Structures are given as structure tokens and as C-alpha cells.
Amino acid sequence: MQIFPGFTNFARSLGAQGVLFFQVLARLHHIPKRRAFVSAQLYGAGNKVLHVVLLVSFVMGMVLSLQTGLVLADYGQQDQVGIVVAVTMAREMGPFITAIILSATVGSALAAEIGTMAVSDELSALEVLSVDKISFIVMPRVVALILMAPVLTIFADTMGIVGGGFVARSQLGVSAPLYYDSALESLRQLGGLVAVPKDVYGGLMKSMVFGGVVAIISCAEGLRTRGGALGVGDATRTAVRDSIIAIIIVNYFITWFLYQN
Amino acid sequence: MTQAIRNQRKPDVLSSGPVPEDVSIRFDKVYKAFGTKKVLNGLSLDVKRGEALILMGPSGTGKSVTLRHAIGLLTQDSGDVWVEGHDMARITAPELFNLRKRMGYLFQEGALINWMSVADNVALPLVENSDLSPSEVEQRVREKLDLVHLEGVWSEMPSEISGGMKKRVGLARALITEPELILYDEPNAGLDPEISQSINHLIREVSDTLGITSMVITHMVSCVRTVADRVVLLDEGKVIVDAAPDDFLNHDHPRLRRFLGQDPD
Ligand SMILES: Nc1ncnc2c1ncn2[C@@H]1O[C@H](COP(=O)(O)OP(=O)(O)OP(=O)(O)O)[C@@H](O)[C@H]1O
Ligand SMILES: [Mg+2]
Numbered sequence: 001m002q003i004f005p006g007f008t009n010f011a012r013s014l015g016a017q018g019v020l021f022f023q024v025l026a027r028l029h030h031i032p033k034r035r036a037f038v039s040a041q042l043y044g045a046g047n048k049v050l051h052v053v054l055l056v057s058f059v060m061g062m063v064l065s066l067q068t069g070l071v072l073a074d075y076g077q078q079d080q081v082g083i084v085v086a087v088t089m090a091r092e093m094g095p096f097i098t099a100i101i102l103s104a105t106v107g108s109a110l111a112a113e114i115g116t117m118a119v120s121d122e123l124s125a126l127e128v129l130s131v132d133k134i135s136f137i138v139m140p141r142v143v144a145l146i147l148m149a150p151v152l153t154i155f156a157d158t159m160g161i162v163g164g165g166f167v168a169r170s171q172l173g174v175s176a177p178l179y180y181d182s183a184l185e186s187l188r189q190l191g192g193l194v195a196v197p198k199d200v201y202g203g204l205m206k207s208m209v210f211g212g213v214v215a216i217i218s219c220a221e222g223l224r225t226r227g228g229a230l231g232v233g234d235a236t237r238t239a240v241r242d243s244i245i246a247i248i249i250v251n252y253f254i255t256w257f258l259y260q261n
Numbered sequence: 262m263t264q265a266i267r268n269q270r271k272p273d274v275l276s277s278g279p280v281p282e283d284v285s286i287r288f289d290k291v292y293k294a295f296g297t298k299k300v301l302n303g304l305s306l307d308v309k310r311g312e313a314l315i316l317m318g319p320s321g322t323g324k325s326v327t328l329r330h331a332i333g334l335l336t337q338d339s340g341d342v343w344v345e346g347h348d349m350a351r352i353t354a355p356e357l358f359n360l361r362k363r364m365g366y367l368f369q370e371g372a373l374i375n376w377m378s379v380a381d382n383v384a385l386p387l388v389e390n391s392d393l394s395p396s397e398v399e400q401r402v403r404e405k406l407d408l409v410h411l412e413g414v415w416s417e418m419p420s421e422i423s424g425g426m427k428k429r430v431g432l433a434r435a436l437i438t439e440p441e442l443i444l445y446d447e448p449n450a451g452l453d454p455e456i457s458q459s460i461n462h463l464i465r466e467v468s469d470t471l472g473i474t475s476m477v478i479t480h481m482v483s484c485v486r487t488v489a490d491r492v493v494l495l496d497e498g499k500v501i502v503d504a505a506p507d508d509f510l511n512h513d514h515p516r517l518r519r520f521l522g523q524d525p526d
Contacts, residue, residue, distance in 0.1 A: 113376075121372035124334050128366045129386045129434075130358050136389075 013242065017220045020134070024142050024216070027135045034140045041144035045106045049152065052105065057089070057097050057156035061163030064088055069172040078172045082183035085164035090187060090199040094157040096251065098149055099210035103243035106148075107218035110141055111239035114222025115232040123223070138223070142215040149211030150204040157200065202258045206251065213250055214243045280343045285310040285442060285474040286331050291340035293326060293498075300326050301337070302498035313468040313475040313488050315506075318495035319520060324478045325369055327495070328444045331476065332366050333357050345442065362390060365435035365443040369450075369478075371427035373419040373434075379406070380415045383433045391438075405433035408463060410456055425451045432460070436467065443467065445477045449484055461487035482521070485510065494520065 031038065068088075069081040114137060117123050126133045161183055168174040187197035221239040225231045280287050286308040293301040300323040308314045316324050329335040330342050333349055342349040347360055373382045383402045387393050393401070406414060409429035419427055432448060448464060449457040465488050468475040477488055485492055485506050492509040494502040494517050502514050510521070 117375070120375075121368045121370060122374055124329075125366075125368060125372035125374070127334065128332055128361055128364070129389070130361045131385065131389045 013217075013220065013224070013238070016224060017216050020138065020220045020223070021212075021216050023134045024139050027132070027139045028143075030135045030139060031143060034135065037136075037140035038144050038147075041141050042148055045109070045144065046148050046152070049101055049105050050155065052101050053098055053152045053156050054159050056101060057094065057159040058163035060093055060097055061085060061089060061160030061165075062167045064093065064160065065164030065167040066171055069168060069174075073172060078168075078174055079178055080182060081164070081168050081172060081174055082161075082179040082181070083186040085168075086161050086183035086186050087199055089157045089160035089164075090197065090203045092203070092251075092255075093160060094153045095149075095203045095207035095210060096247070097160075098152045098156050098207055099214060099247045100244060102145065102149060102152070102211060103214045103218070103240055103247065106145065107214040107243050108236045108240050110215065110218040111222040111225075111236045112232055114138075114219055115225030115235040118223060118225040119228050119231055133223075138219045141219060142212060145211040145215035146208050147211075149207040149214075153204060153207040154200075157203065205258070206254050209250060209254060210247050213246050217243045217246060279348065280346060283310050284308070284343070285312075285345060286476065287341070287343040288327070288330070289341040289343070291327075291330065291337045291342060293323075293330070293335065293337050300498050301330075303340070304495070304499055306493060306500055306503075308474060308476055310474055311468075311472050313465070313477065313490045315485055315489040315492045316476060316478045316495060317480065317485070317492060317520070322495050323498045324495055325446055328366075328446055328476060328478060331444055332361065332364055362438065363441050365438065365440035367428075367431050367435045367443075367445045367448055369446040371419070371424075371431035373427055373430055375419050378416045378418055379411070379422065379430050382419070382430060383437055385434065386438050401437055402433075405437050406430075408436070409433045410459065425453070425456070428452065429456075429460070432463075441472060442474045443476075445475065445479075447478050447480070449479060449481055454483075457481065458483060458487070464488050482510065496520075 065081055065085050068084045069078050072078045072080055072084070114123075117137070123133055126136060161180075165176060165179045165183075168179045169176055187199055218239040221235045221242070225235040284307050286306075288304050288306040291301050291304045292299070304323075304327060306327075316327065318324050326335060330337055330349065331344055333344075333352065336350055345360060345363070347356060352360070373379075374385065377385070380399075380402050381388075383405060384398050387398045387401065391398075406412065409432050411426060411429055411433070414422065414426065414430070419430070422430070428448065428451060432445075435443060435445075445464065449460050452460060461484050464475065464477060464484075467473060468488070475488075477484065479485065479488075489506040489509075492502075492504060492506055493500050494509075494514070496516055502509065502512055502517050504512055509517075512518075
């Protein structure tokens with residue numbers, strides 16, 4: 001019985017997010033006019049999360065290296081640890097860590113910011129002034145997040161591999177040149193439209209989609225906000241929760257799409 | 262319900278088209294509830310073109326809700342709202358867009374965009390919807406900020422200025438497009454007496470410009486004296502007194518006497 005309101009609510013937000021996605025698409029040609037907003041978002045939000053991404057991915061790389069290194073060592077294969085860390089970071093962990101961090105920091109802030117605008121009549125003011133709020137508020141934020149996510153992912157991939165290298169040398173006795181050679185070797189296979197390693201390319205595609213998903217969900221929740229500070233709290237919580245769920249589900253489908261054969 | 266109310270419309274109104282030429286805003290038996298809370302209970306009110314109408318009434322009686330209907334931020338449950346010949350329940354998005362370009366709205370709390378400076382807030386309607394050059398926009402912004410006595414305020418953020426200043430920035434923003442129809446939600450609440458009186462004079466001056474229609478919500482008798490052509494008292498979502506300012510202030514309706522803080526005897 002309790003589950004049904006949850007599901008109708010879920011369907012309703014999914015609908016709102018879908019509509020918002022197409023509304024944003026239809027306003028992409030406003031990017032030149034809004035470029036100041038886009039770059040303000042990029043700079044503002046990017047600055048606030050970069051250190052988090054660096055730290056978390058560094059430690060994640062260490063954990064990855066240690067866990068897989070110990071298993072590989074059982075078979076005397078610890079020299080291969082660089083390959084595992086590099087491929088896992090590029091394909092999965094880099095984009096995923098970045099997306100989760102973006103949703104918890106930038107996404108929650110988006111929902112709170114837009115939610116506050118909704119409850120303090122600022123969105124009504126835009127409406128009354130005949131200012132298109134999708135073009136004015138949502139589109140620049142969505143574009144900024146889609147651009148920001150892959151850049152942060154490259155940092156995450158790099159830091160993860162470096163973190164793994166530390167552990168490989170200190171805990172597994174794999175020399176740095178050996179580790180980095182094998183790591184880079186594994187990413188040598190190029191693919192995609194531009195000449196980047198196929199695994200990195202796939203990961204960056206993923207992270208752009210994740211960035212868009214986080215931005216759309218967070219903005220949609222912000223726009224729907226009603227009822228004062230409590231409503232803003234609600235919007236923020238829902239935005240982060242739904243973004244994380246969506247990232248995990250979407251991740252499966254993109255992975256399946258990119259690596260099915 | 263809706264149908265029953267529509268059928269009760271006065272025959273002379275039906276025969277002369279939806280709304281007479283000289284009526285700018287018409288509320289016709291408007292009902293509005295939020296959930297189970299009834300706010301407007303059959304509100305009927307005409308605002309003539311060129312008139313300055315003042316809306317008074319106890320807090321929470323639906324004054325702001327009334328004003329929001331006139332600019333399409335809320336839609337009535339039943340009854341009709343007409344603005345400049347448009348039926349607000351059936352208005353299309355482009356019509357509403359064009360209608361709003363001719364209107365100004367001052368929100369009760371100012372509703373400034375919190376991440377834009379004062380000057381950018383005031384300039385916003387011009388930057389978004391006009392072809393004016395940046396220097397022309399700046400000129401106009403300066404002009405309007407001077408009008409509301411905020412000469413030195415320019416690059417401050419809304420969070421850095423007082424409530425009364427926000428109100429005046431909101432007023433400058435509402436006036437910058439030089440609208441024909443201006444809705445003010447408590448323009449002088451929270452202002453000191455001197456500035457409040459000068460804002461009253463500003464509103465009066467603006468409404469004296471040919472053809473400008475104003476609706477003003479206020480709790481201040483000084484505003485009634487300076488601004489009003491006509492005053493209505495709203496109570497429990499209905500008009501209970503509708504009179505010229507002098508008659509209004511001396512009216513012997515017991516609810517009005519109580520509202521103005523003077524017992525009848
Ligand atoms: N969006 C809304 N959702 C639910 N209730 C609302 C909404 N807007 C207004 N109300 C309710 O409608 C009633 C009238 O509100 P309104 O803001 O019009 O009062 P007001 O006459 O402007 O009062 P004040 O003089 O205090 O500004 C209030 O009880 C308010 O709680
Ligand atoms: Mg009010």
C-alpha cells in the first residue's frame with residue numbers, strides 16, 4: 001500500500017525530467033547568448049569539486065590496486081596490477097566517482113538554489129518579466145555540467161592510476177616503471193571519433209551522460225519546489241537520491257551499449 | 262459550478278462583448294481555493310483604464326492572490342478574470358507573453374534574482390526583451406534607481422541590501438519597461454515615512470501618465486490619500502466596500518471602521 005504513492009510520484013518526476021530534457025535541447029542555440037552564465041557555472045562549480053574528485057579518486061585507486069593486487073599476487077601476477085587499475089578507472093570508477101561527487105555537491109546545490117528561487121517568488125518574477133527560465137537558469141547549468149563531468153573524469157582517472165601506483169610499489173613490490181608501462185599499454189587501443197584510448201573514450205561518453213542526468217534531475221526537482229524552506233530541503237534530498245539511482249541504472253545501459261561485442 | 266456562475270453574468274455585459282472598452286481588468290465572481298482553504302469567494306471588481314485602484318484588507322484575506330490572478334501567475338477555480346480584453350483562463354502562451362510585456366508587477370518581497378546585482382536585476386527585462394544598447398540600458402537603469410532614491414546602489418547583491426531597499430529595487434525593475442498596467446503589492450511596506458511618502462508620489466505621478474492603470478495593495482492611509490482614485494476593502498475574499506478615497510476613509514461600514522482602527526462610536 002505504502003509503495004504506490006512512491007511510484008506515482010516517481011512516474012511524475014520522470015515525466016517532468018523528460019519534458020525538461022527536451023525543453024533544454026530546444027534551447028541549445030541560446031548557448032552563445034548565455035555563454036557568460038555557462039562559464040560562471042563551469043568555473044564556480046568546477047572549482048568547488050575538483051579537490052574532492054582528486055582526493056576520492058586517488059584513494060579509490062589505492063583501494064583498487066590493493067584489492068586486485070592481492071588476488072593477482074596469489075597467482076604471481078601482481079605485475080599486471082597497472083592494467084587492472086587503469087582499465088577499471090577509465091571505464092567505470094573515474095566516471096562513476098565523478099558523477100556521484102557531482103550529484104552530492106553540484107546537483108544538490110542546483111536543486112537548493114533553484115528551489116529557493118521557486119519559493120521566494122524569483123521564478124514567478126522571471127515569468128512576469130517574460131524571461132524564459134529554462135533558457136535563463138536551466139540550460140546554462142545543464143550545459144556546464146555536461147562539459148564539466150568529462151574534464152573532472154580525466155582528473156579522476158589520472159589520480160586513480162597514480163594512487164594505484166603508490167600502493168603497487170609500497171605494498172605489492174611492483175616497480176613504478178613496470179606499473180606505469182603496463183597501465184599505459186592497456187589504454188593504447190584507440191577508438192571512437194577522436195584519437196583517445198577506447199576505454200577512456202567510453203568513460204568520457206559515460207561521464208557526459210551522467211553530468212546531464214544529474215543536472216536535469218536536480219533542476220527539475222528545484223523547479224518543482226513548493227512550500228518554503230522545508231520544500232527546499234525536500235527538493236535537495238530527492239534530487240541527490242534520484243540522481244544516484246539514475247546514474248547507477250543509466251551506467252548499466254551505457255556499459256551494455258559500449259561493450260556489448 | 263463554473264457553468265452556474267457564468268450563466269449569472271449580467272445581460273448588459275453579454276450584449277456589449279466580454280468587457281467594456283474602458284475596463285482594463287475585470288474580476289467576475291472569482292473563486293479560488295488552495296486545497297480546502299477558500300481564499301477568493303466570488304470576488305467581483307472592475308478596474309477602469311487609467312485608474313489607480315487601491316486594494317486594502319486584513320492580512321491573509323487574498324489581496325496578493327487577487328493580484329497574481331491579474332498577471333496569470335494563478336488561475337481561478339471558477340468565475341472570470343479579464344485583463345485588457347484577454348480571458349486569463351484561456352489566454353495562449355504568446356498572448357500572455359505579449360500582455361506581460363505591457364505589465365509591471367512589484368512582488369511583496371521584492372523577488373530580486375539573488376545571484377544578480379541590483380543593476381542587473383533592474384536591467385533584466387530590457388536585456389532580455391529589448392534591442393536597447395548596453396549604454397541605453399545603463400542610462401535607463403540609473404534613471405529608475407534615482408526615481409526610487411537608490412542613486413548610489415548599483416553593484417550590491419540583493420543579500421547585501423535592506424528589505425526596504427529590495428522593495429525599491431523591485432519597483433525600479435517593475436517600472437523600467439514603462440508598462441501601461443502596473444500591479445504593486447505593498448509598495449511602501451517596510452519603508453520609512455519619508456521615503457514611503459515619496460514612493461506614493463512616484464506611484465501617483467506614474468499613474469497620472471496618460472492611460473496607465475494601477476492596482477495598489479497597501480495598509481497605509483497615507484498611500485490611500487496620495488495615490489487612490491478609488492479604494493476597495495477586501496474581506497474574506499470578497500469586496501465589501503468600494504468607494505472614492507474620501508468616502509472610503511469616512512465610510513461607516515462597521516468592518517471598515519474596525520479595520521481602520523476606529524470604532525464606530
Ligand atoms: N500558493 C499558495 N498555496 C497555498 N496557499 C496560499 C498560496 N498563496 C496564498 N495562499 C493562502 O491564501 C491566503 C491569502 O494569501 P494572500 O497572500 O493573498 O494574503 P494577503 O491578503 O496578501 O495578506 P498580506 O496582507 O499579509 O500580504 C493565505 O491564507 C495564504 O496562506
Ligand atoms: Mg500579500
